[in-house]
Amino acid sequence: MTSGAGSQExxxxxxxxxxxxxxxxxxxxxxxRSVPPADDAVAALSRLEFELPTGGLDPAAVVxxxxxxxxxxxxxxxxxxxFGFVTGGALPxxxxxxxxSTAWDQNAGLSVMSPTAAVLTSQALRWVAGLLGLPAxxxxxxxxxxxxxxxxxxxxxxxxxxxGHGWDAAGQGLAGGPPVTVVTGSEVHATVRKALGIxxxxxxxxxxxxxxxxxxxxxxxxxxxxxxxxxxxxxxxVNSGASDAFHPLIxxxxxxxxxxxxxxxxxxWAAAAPxxxxxxxxxxxxxxxxxxxxxxxxxxxxxGIALVRDPATLTAAMQASAxxxxxxxxxxxxxxxxxxxxxxxxxEVWAVLAALGSxxxxxxxxxxxxxxxxxxxxxxxxxYPVLNDxxxxxxxxxxxDAQRTDAVIDAVQRDGTCWCGPTTWHGxxxxxVSVSNWSTTQADVDASVAAVLRCAKSPLDA
Ligand SMILES: Cc1ncc(COP(=O)(O)O)c(C=O)c1O
Numbered sequence: 001m002t003s004g005a006g007s008q009e010x011x012x013x014x015x016x017x018x019x020x021x022x023x024x025x026x027x028x029x030x031x032x033r034s035v036p037p038a039d040d041a042v043a044a045l046s047r048l049e050f051e052l053p054t055g056g057l058d059p060a061a062v063v064x065x066x067x068x069x070x071x072x073x074x075x076x077x078x079x080x081x082x083f084g085f086v087t088g089g090a091l092p093x094x095x096x097x098x099x100x101s102t103a104w105d106q107n108a109g110l111s112v113m114s115p116t117a118a119v120l121t122s123q124a125l126r127w128v129a130g131l132l133g134l135p136a137x138x139x140x141x142x143x144x145x146x147x148x149x150x151x152x153x154x155x156x157x158x159x160x161x162x163x164g165h166g167w168d169a170a171g172q173g174l175a176g177g178p179p180v181t182v183v184t185g186s187e188v189h190a191t192v193r194k195a196l197g198i199x200x201x202x203x204x205x206x207x208x209x210x211x212x213x214x215x216x217x218x219x220x221x222x223x224x225x226x227x228x229x230x231x232x233x234x235x236x237x238v239n240s241g242a243s244d245a246f247h248p249l250i251x252x253x254x255x256x257x258x259x260x261x262x263x264x265x266x267x268x269w270a271a272a273a274p275x276x277x278x279x280x281x282x283x284x285x286x287x288x289x290x291x292x293x294x295x296x297x298x299x300x301x302x303x304g305i306a307l308v309r310d311p312a313t314l315t316a317a318m319q320a321s322a323x324x325x326x327x328x329x330x331x332x333x334x335x336x337x338x339x340x341x342x343x344x345x346x347x348e349v350w351a352v353l354a355a356l357g358s359x360x361x362x363x364x365x366x367x368x369x370x371x372x373x374x375x376x377x378x379x380x381x382x383x384y385p386v387l388n389d390x391x392x393x394x395x396x397x398x399x400x401d402a403q404r405t406d407a408v409i410d411a412v413q414r415d416g417t418c419w420c421g422p423t424t425w426h427g428x429x430x431x432x433v434s435v436s437n438w439s440t441t442q443a444d445v446d447a448s449v450a451a452v453l454r455c456a457k458s459p460l461d462a
Contacts, residue, residue, distance in 0.1 A: 008059070015059055020099070022067040027095070030079035031439075034416030041072035080440040081418035081448050083375075086238065086266045086394075088298040089437040090348075097351035098300040101344055108142075108344035109334035110326055121333055121346030127353045128305055131272040131361060132291075133284050140307035140314065141337025142293075142345035146265035149290030150195035152306035152338055154230065156313040157259040157288060158199050161228035163316070164257075170317055174200045181229040182206040183258070185244065187215035192232055192263050201230070213426070214242035214389055222252045229258035235280045235289075236267015239425045239432060241372075241392030243267050246282035260286040265304075266295045266436065267392060272358065273365035279391055287313075296365060296393070298438045299348040306337060364438055368393045371445050372435040378449035384456060387430055395433040399456055402429035407459035408452070417451035418444075 047069050057065075076082055078089040090098070104116070111118035121142060129138040143149050158180060162169040167177040174180075182196060184206045197203040209217045215237035225231075231253040235243045246262075253260045262268065262283055268291045270276040271283060283289070287310070293303040308314045311330065319335040321327060329335035333342065356364065372393045376386045379397050387396040399405040402424075409422050409431050423432045431452075435445070 011059060015063060016103075018060065019063050019067075022063070022071070026067070026071050027078070030076050031444075033076055033079075035076045035079065035082055035419040036413055036416055037073045037075060044069055045073050075419065077419075078437075080437055080444040082437065083433040083435060083448070084419050084421040085432075086295045086434045086436055088295045089439055090300040091298045091352055091355070091438050093355040094299045094348045094352050097348045101347040104344070106344045108342050108346065109340050110332050112326055114344065117344035117347065118333070120350040121344065122331070124346040124349040124353060125305070125307070128291075128293075128349065129307060131353070131358055132268055132289070132307075133271050133277075134289065134307060135284060135309050137311070138307050138309055139311035139336065140305060141318075141333060141339075142342070142349070143304045143306055143337055143339065144302045145294065145304035146189075146263065146290050146292045147191040147195060147304070148338065149265075149292070149304040149306040150192050150261070150263055151198045152314070152318070153261050153288035153290050153308060154192075154195050154201065154232075155199045155317045155338070156308050157230045157261055158201060159317045160287075160310075160313040161230060161259050165228045167228075178227050181225050181227060181258075182232065183209060183223075183225070183229065183253075184232040185209050185211050185215070185217035185234060187211045187237055187239075188232060188234065189238055189263055189265070191265075192234075196232075206232070214240045214391075215425075216242050217244045217249060219245045219248040219252070222249075225253075225256035225258055229253075229256055231256075231258045231260050233260065233262045233283075233286065234267070235262055235264030235270065235283055236392060237394075238265075239394060239396050239423055239430075240388035241267060241394035242389065243270070243280050243283070246280065246285065250282060250285045254285075259288070261288045262286045262290070264289055264291045266292060269296045269361070269365050270392060273362040273369075275362075275366050276369060276392065293345070293349045293352070296368070296436050297349065297352055297361070298364065298436075299345075299352050303345045303349060305349075311336065365393075368435045368437070368440065371440055371442065372433065374442060374445050375433055375435065375449060378446065379452065382453050382456070387425060387428060393435045395435075396423065396425055397431045397433065397452075398428055399431065399459075404459070405429040405431060408456045411455035411459040412452055415451050415455055418448035420452070 106114035106117040108117035186208045193203045233244045270279040288308045293299040315329045319329040334340045376390045376395045385398040399408040
């Protein structure tokens with residue numbers, strides 16, 4: 001192994017160029033390869049589980065091992081026919097910006113540590129808020145994903161509603177303070193519940209409002225709320241893609257004096273697409289919004305975004321002061337979010353937005369939704385029911401009873417043309433399809449539909 005700093009520096013150009021070459025070759029074969037890895041490639045991962053060497057290996061050999069053993073056992077989730085969960089691929093400009101940003105290795109927690117990261121972070125946040133039509137003055141933080149974005153917004157919400165009732169939750173915690181009423185829909189995403197647990201409001205104590213057949217909160221017979229209250233709404237149900245009716249729900253929540261939070265991990269991006277903005281009409285009237293860039297915006301992992309209408313509520317919950325730290329809590333990223341040291345996630349978001357422009361973002365969102373409709377049409381034409389109204393990029397497909405549906409999903413995953421996962425929705429076992437990748441084409445959808453139908457015909461032989 002090359003141990004001295006000098007020799008490592010000498011080896012650096014060749015090492016990085018070798019890694020870049022390997023990465024480009026990996027990306028180039030994404031479209032052609034089976035989406036899940038082969039069993040023997042997964043079995044070969046045991047080659048990475050060796051005793052920690054005392055002397056260390058040659059860095060070039062380490063990179064080769066990663067590429068040659070790790071690469072083949074990856075899932076091609078960055079490729080065009082991965083329809084699992086809600087998974088974007090990384091646009092080439094995101095990938096390139098990420099490589100540069102990795103080379104810069106900036107800590108984006110404070111502007112004094114990286115003027116570049118500070119400018120790109122705040123510009124990217126302004127662009128995101130503008131694209132989504134959020135109120136002037138909205139600010140926030142880049143975090144790891146929508147789960148942490150929900151937790152970040154809910155921490156601000158918790159402290160703000162309690163401050164409104166005379167209780168300093170940031171200082172004193174929750175014990176002894178007035179109880180906070182939390183309202184969600186019955187189809188709230190699991191990670192909002194998790195976030196409620198993280199911020200001490202409890203995973204299981206929310207008042208759950210009933211949802212309709214698409215998972216939207218039924219905006220009728222809404223309860224009166226007293227005391228500090230937070231209402232969690234949803235842009236983009238993880239199964240159906242449907243969004244809550246924001247106009248009536250936010251109107252009601254405002255009358256109750258509640259803080260209104262929206263989990264819009266992917267669905268919020270409908271606001272950036274003129275053809276789809278109606279899906280989330282009125283969402284801008286909320287107080288906070290959680291979304292992801294690593295899903296539909298197709299940036300590299302990991303990148304969630306927490307946004308609040310009144311950034312002072314965020315800094316009240318997130319600021320940390322010490323004599324050696326710059327004290328400008330209103331603008332410094334470490335005082336606007338849960339992380340102090342942090343990856344400069346805004347760099348990739350800035351790069352993607354600069355390269356796509358607002359038209360490009362709208363096209364990405366609209367194109368993937370059109371592909372989801374094409375997927376659904378191909379499946380329904382063969383006689384299999386699509387359980388949701390395909391209003392966004394999500395499709396939920398029924399292949400009969402649970403056993404048969406699971407057998408079809410298993411056959412699809414073994415076939416390898418595409419990857420789709422299971423769900424249980426309104427008591428039905430079903431297959432979920434999420435079209436979220438920038439590189440998916442009509443041909444990819446047609447090949448995937450053909451594979452799914454082949455597997456559905458005789459799942460046990462496929
Ligand atoms: C509606 C919704 N909220 C939150 C999340 C969690 O996002 P993340 O995995 O980025 O934390 C997801 C993930 O699919 C989601 O669909």
